[in-house]
Amino acid sequence: MTRNWLTIRLYHFPLSFQLDRRVPWLLVALAIAALAVLVVSVGYGEYPISPIDVIRTILGWQTDNSDYGFVINTLRLPRIVAAFLVGMGLAIAGTILQGLTRNPLAAPEIVGVEAGAGLAAVSLIVLFPSIPTLFLPIAAFTGALIAALLVYWLSWNGGSSPIRLILVGVGIGAIASALTSLMITFGNIYDVSQALVWLAGSVYGRTWEHIQAFLPWLLIFVPLSFLSARELNTLNLGDDVARGLGSRVEWQRVFLLIASVALAGASVATAGTIGFVGLISPHLARQLVGTSHEGLLPTAALVGGLIVALADLLGRSLFAPIEIPCGVITAAVGAPYFLYLLYRDRNQ
Amino acid sequence: MNSNLSLEPALSARKLSLAYDKTLIVNHLNLAISAGKITALVGPNGCGKSTLLKGLARLLKPQSGTVYLDGVAISKRCPQGVAKYSTKEIAKRLGMLPQSPVAPEGLTVRELVAQGRYPHQSWLQQWSREDEQFTEQALAITGIAELGDRPLDSLSGGQRQRAWIAMALAQNTEILLLDEPTTFLDLAHQIEVLDLLYDLNQTQGRTIVMVLHDLNQACRYADELIVMRQGHLYAQGTPNLVMTETMVAEVFGIESQIVPDPMTGTPMCVPVSRKARASIGRK
Numbered sequence: 001m002t003r004n005w006l007t008i009r010l011y012h013f014p015l016s017f018q019l020d021r022r023v024p025w026l027l028v029a030l031a032i033a034a035l036a037v038l039v040v041s042v043g044y045g046e047y048p049i050s051p052i053d054v055i056r057t058i059l060g061w062q063t064d065n066s067d068y069g070f071v072i073n074t075l076r077l078p079r080i081v082a083a084f085l086v087g088m089g090l091a092i093a094g095t096i097l098q099g100l101t102r103n104p105l106a107a108p109e110i111v112g113v114e115a116g117a118g119l120a121a122v123s124l125i126v127l128f129p130s131i132p133t134l135f136l137p138i139a140a141f142t143g144a145l146i147a148a149l150l151v152y153w154l155s156w157n158g159g160s161s162p163i164r165l166i167l168v169g170v171g172i173g174a175i176a177s178a179l180t181s182l183m184i185t186f187g188n189i190y191d192v193s194q195a196l197v198w199l200a201g202s203v204y205g206r207t208w209e210h211i212q213a214f215l216p217w218l219l220i221f222v223p224l225s226f227l228s229a230r231e232l233n234t235l236n237l238g239d240d241v242a243r244g245l246g247s248r249v250e251w252q253r254v255f256l257l258i259a260s261v262a263l264a265g266a267s268v269a270t271a272g273t274i275g276f277v278g279l280i281s282p283h284l285a286r287q288l289v290g291t292s293h294e295g296l297l298p299t300a301a302l303v304g305g306l307i308v309a310l311a312d313l314l315g316r317s318l319f320a321p322i323e324i325p326c327g328v329i330t331a332a333v334g335a336p337y338f339l340y341l342l343y344r345d346r347n348q
Numbered sequence: 349m350n351s352n353l354s355l356e357p358a359l360s361a362r363k364l365s366l367a368y369d370k371t372l373i374v375n376h377l378n379l380a381i382s383a384g385k386i387t388a389l390v391g392p393n394g395c396g397k398s399t400l401l402k403g404l405a406r407l408l409k410p411q412s413g414t415v416y417l418d419g420v421a422i423s424k425r426c427p428q429g430v431a432k433y434s435t436k437e438i439a440k441r442l443g444m445l446p447q448s449p450v451a452p453e454g455l456t457v458r459e460l461v462a463q464g465r466y467p468h469q470s471w472l473q474q475w476s477r478e479d480e481q482f483t484e485q486a487l488a489i490t491g492i493a494e495l496g497d498r499p500l501d502s503l504s505g506g507q508r509q510r511a512w513i514a515m516a517l518a519q520n521t522e523i524l525l526l527d528e529p530t531t532f533l534d535l536a537h538q539i540e541v542l543d544l545l546y547d548l549n550q551t552q553g554r555t556i557v558m559v560l561h562d563l564n565q566a567c568r569y570a571d572e573l574i575v576m577r578q579g580h581l582y583a584q585g586t587p588n589l590v591m592t593e594t595m596v597a598e599v600f601g602i603e604s605q606i607v608p609d610p611m612t613g614t615p616m617c618v619p620v621s622r623k624a625r626a627s628i629g630r631k
Contacts, residue, residue, distance in 0.1 A: 004497055005458075007475060017474040018462075102452065230474060234466050236455075240446040243407050245519065246439025246467035291454045294474075 023295035026288055030302035034084060037306060041313040042076045046321065074207075082206035082214070082270055083312040083326060084305040087277055089218060089267035091304020092225055094278025095285070095297055096260040099232040100253060103165055105341060107279035108144070108264035111169030114275070115176035116147025117268035118199060122180050125195045126187035134213045137269040141217075144265035147172050148257060201274035201327015203312055210270050217266035221259045222301070228256055229293035236291070274311075274327040276334020277304050283341070356418070358383035358523050358555045359404055359442070364413035366396070366403040372411065373399040375579040381557055381572075383522075386549050388570035389559045392600050396579040397559045398447065398527050404557070405444035405525050406435070417442060417523075439467035443521040445512055447528045447559075451500045457511045458496040461486050464518030486517035490544060506537030513544065524548070526558040530565070538562075542569050567591055567614040575599055591615040 006024070009016040042058070043049045049057075049068060056063050057072045094107040108114050120143025121136055155168040180199070184192050197204060231252045234242045242249050264278065285300035311326035311333075318324060357380035366374040373396045381387050381404075389397040402408040404415055406422050415423045418441070421432050433441075443464075451460055464486065465479040487493040490510040500508055509529060516524055529545070530538040546569055548554050560566040566573060567587035575582040575590055577599045583590045596604040596617055603620040 004456075007480070009475065009477070014470075014473045014476075016472075016476050016479075104453070227471060230466070230469065233459075234463060236452045237460075237463060238446070238449055240402070240407050240444070241449050243435070244405055244439065244444035244446070245463065246434075246436035248435060286454065290456070290459075291452050292459055 017294065020289050020292060020295045022289050023299065026299055027302060030299070030306060034302060034306050034309065037309045037313065038080055038084070041080045041309060041316075042072055044313065044317060045071075045076065047071060078208045078211055079203045079206045080309060080312065082211055083203045083308045085211065085214060085218060086203065086267045086271040086274060087281075087304040087306065087308030088222070088301040089214075089263040089270075089304075090274060090278040090308075091281035091285075091300045092222060092297060093260045093264035093267070094304075095282040095293070095300045096225055096228075096232065096256050096263075097278070098282050099236050099293060100256050100260070101165060102236060102238070104283070105166050105279070105338070105345065106169075107276070107282075108260070109273065109275040109278055110166060110173075110338070111151050112147045112172035112176060113144045113151075113261055113264045114268050114273045115173035115180070116150075117141070117144035117265040118273045119143050119176040119180045119183070120146075121269050122183050122195045122199065125198075126183050126191050129188075129191045133209050137213055137217055137266040140269035141262050141265035143176075144261045144268065145258070147176060148261045152257070197325070198272040200325040201272040201330070202315075202325035203271045203308075204323065204325065206271065214266055214270040217262055221262050225256070225259045225263070226294075226297055228252070228259070229297055232256065232293040232297075233291075236293075271308075272325075272327060274308060275331045276338065277307055277330050279341075280330075280334055280337055281307060283337075356383060357381055358418070359557070360416045361400075361404065362414050362416065364400075364403055364415060365411040366399050366408055367411045368399070373579055374403060376413070377579075377581055379574070379581060379584070381555065383555050384549075384553050385571040386546070386556045386569055387558075387572045387574060388566035389557065389574045389576065390561075390563060390566050391576035391582070395576040395599075397574075397576050400576065401444075401525055401527050401557065401559055402446075405442060406438060407444065407446075436467045439519065439521070441521050442523045442525065443516040443519040444525045445516045445527065445529065448531060449512060453499075453501060455500050456497055457492060457500055457503070457514075458483065458487065460500055460511055461496075461514045461518050464515040464520075467519065482518050482520050486514040489517060489548070490514040504537075505533050506540055509533060509537070509541055510544065513541070517548070521554075523555040523557070526556070528559050528561060530560070530562070538565070545569070563591070563596075563617045564609065567616065568609060568612055587615050591617065 004021055005018045006021050007018045039051050039054050043051055043054045053063050053068055054072060057068045090108060097106040097108060098104055117140035120139045124131060124136060124139040151169050151172050155165045184195060187195065231247060234245055234247045235249065235252060239249050281300045281304035284303050285296050289295040289299045307330065308326055311329035315324040315326045315329050359381040361377055361379040364374060364377045365372060389401060391397045399408065403410060406415060410423050414421050417433065417438060422438050462483045465483060468479060487496055490513055492507060492510050492514060495503065495507060500511060529541050533541065542565060545556055549556050570587060572585060573587050573590045574584045575595060582599055583595060591606055593604055593606055596602060605618045605620065606615050607618055609616040
């Protein structure tokens with residue numbers, strides 16, 4: 001129909017959709033960039049491994065050094081895969097929240113969802129240290145959901161003004177953080193040190209076990225959110241227009257909120273509170289592919305994954321051998337960006 | 349779309365009461381809107397005309413009473429045993445454009461207009477040949493085809509309003525409800541939008557119901573006026589019948605003279621103000 005859109009339509013089967021022409025190319029480019037970061041990141045460390053050997057080892061081919069298998073597959077790869085997946089989860093959660101609330105400042109870390117998830121997860125670590133990793137995402141999801149519902153309930157006043165939502169979100173986030181600190185003072189020293197590292201937002205020491213606990217959440221909620229892209233487009237036009245178009249607005253909103261909170265909660269359970277990824281990724285993706293959620297959601301997901309993977313690589317290399325948690329890196333980049341968005345919003 | 353000239357009302361309300369929170373805005377209102385006609389809802393600020401339009405478009409759940417579309421109930425709250433449309437089925441027959449809607453930053457005109465196809469789409473069938481055809485047609489009818497790839501926020505007020513109307517057109521409904529489609533537009537753009545709606549009614553036989561502020565424009569463009577006062581229906585009928593000095597005095601609280609519009613012959617309201625009286629006195 002136009003040079004800007006790609007229409008896919010099957011002849012004998014009722015399947016059709018359209019995509020911004022830029023989307024497929026960008027997704028391929030982002031995926032290649034992500035793989036490149038993965039290879040470099042896996043190779044980097046106190047024990048450097050050449051990219052060729054990294055690729056050979058990951059693919060299961062023979063290498064000259066028998067240690068590579070252990071270093072890569074057991075120590076480094078799960079950590080970097082976790083970083084990428086967590087970035088994806090947070091970015092999708094942020095994109096959904098921004099579309100849902102029609103608020104460019106909404107993101108899981110800003111509206112208190114991450115803090116809520118953090119509180120629930122720390123409580124679990126401190127109170128029941130022996131509980132299996134598998135339960136951590138469930139606790140984080142519950143905490144995130146409670147925080148989200150509280151913010152929604154307190155700030156929703158027949159529609160949510162951007163600033164009101166942020167203020168209530170920051171308030172709930174502060175309360176959750178305070179309770180988290182309280183939890184930490186009561187915990188025993190070993191559990192607490194573990195919780196602290198995790199709270200800063202780090203993929204340090206992540207194993208395949210953590211990814212196993214995280215993966216089901218991604219496998220369920222990522223496809224569901226992609227399928228809801230059209231609903232997000234409609235909600236983005238405002239409640240009245242969406243209702244007029246026949247969207248079941250209340251139902252859609254609850255469903256999308258649960259998807260967003262589930263992704264944010266499970267991400268926090270895996271890598272702690274990594275800030276500002278859910279805020280920045282959708283904005284960057286929108287610059288790349290426009291506002292249509294069909295293309296925006298997958299693009300934001302890859303951008304988010306790339307950001308966290310890069311932040312982890314930077315955190316390990318900037319002041320090596322001292323390691324900075326990737327959450328600190330994303331916050332250092334993200335906080336000024338948030339201020340910029342606030343400033344721009346004010347001048348509109 | 350075939351013009352529907354039957355006498356069956358397109359849209360009707362029975363004992364309809366609408367409220368925001370607990371404040372009753374529209375009270376026990378009975379109403380029938382003729383198919384294939386242009387109906388203008390007029391009344392002073394706060395009389396409940398916008399609320400009524402929202403109620404008719406099922407955007408507001410009635411406190412009591414029911415709205416019927418082709419004789420089928422469409423309100424969420426309706427008597428038991430009465431046939432009912434789903435919200436998507438309603439959206440295929442009835443389009444609603446709220447007052448000054450806001451689009452997300454960066455949305456292009458074509459993207460917005462394509463949104464009008466939402467009720468005709470499903471999870472798998474998201475962009476059928478028909479969707480494309482109606483979107484292009486809506487862009488052409490409203491004269492904004494060449495603006496398709498421009499972001500909405502880069503357009504003038506009149507162009508933007510035409511894009512929103514195009515979205516409602518792409519929805520391809522027999523009935524179109526519009527809440528003050530001319531607000532915030534300068535006079536030239538007001539006439540442009542009203543002429544467009546008139547053409548749609550004439551050439552495609554669409555039923556149009558709109559809230560208008562300007563009484564003279566309402567008289568010029570509408571086949572029927574619905575006059576509201578304090579949540580009640582004050583009068584309904586052709587402009588010639590309804591537009592009287594008594595009506596203007598009782599509903600709007602001002603003295604006026606009704607004269608024929610020099611262009612169309614439809615009634616025109618000329619308000620008598622203190623200033624006007626002073627000028628007459630001086631003569």
